[in-house]
Amino acid sequence: MISRDAVVLGSDMLDEARAYLRLEAEEEDASLGSILLGAINHAESYLGQMLLRRNGREVVPASLHWQRLTLSPVVMVNSITGIAAEGMPFALSSEAYKVEIDVHGEAWLRVMQPGSAGRVEVACLAGMAENWGELPEAVRLAIFRLAAHLHLYRDNPDDSGPPEGVASLLRSWRRMRIQ
Numbered sequence: 001m002i003s004r005d006a007v008v009l010g011s012d013m014l015d016e017a018r019a020y021l022r023l024e025a026e027e028e029d030a031s032l033g034s035i036l037l038g039a040i041n042h043a044e045s046y047l048g049q050m051l052l053r054r055n056g057r058e059v060v061p062a063s064l065h066w067q068r069l070t071l072s073p074v075v076m077v078n079s080i081t082g083i084a085a086e087g088m089p090f091a092l093s094s095e096a097y098k099v100e101i102d103v104h105g106e107a108w109l110r111v112m113q114p115g116s117a118g119r120v121e122v123a124c125l126a127g128m129a130e131n132w133g134e135l136p137e138a139v140r141l142a143i144f145r146l147a148a149h150l151h152l153y154r155d156n157p158d159d160s161g162p163p164e165g166v167a168s169l170l171r172s173w174r175r176m177r178i179q
Contacts, residue, residue, distance in 0.1 A: 073105020
């Protein structure tokens, strides 16, 4: 199970999106915000990584073997909590587990002393960039192009999906895993 804090849209992002979409009225900001969040969510799913830095949680089996977390790129692991079979959480001592974050931001976890934990919850901070302006230009443009597509085809049942240009802009940042 994975959960993430919601993306917070800054005024700089809304202003830039409004300019890209050639929208003049700020009264459309609520719908524009929803469209941008949808575009960001789509981009994160396609890329296999979080764009804007925020808190996330992931529950994984308590295992003696190294396992890679799905959340990526991880900047910092904040806490690891054991979860007993009855579902009750409890604190694990720092000697009970080992965490390593590699140069790509992939976090690896190993639980050596799980106690009664069958699973553990890992709370971490993850994301490519601290804020919208720090994202790679190609990623930002892809989000705007996808937002423009979603805005243009918002009521069209014949929408064929995102334009290929969006995938082309995102492809070099995509992380895929072979399982």
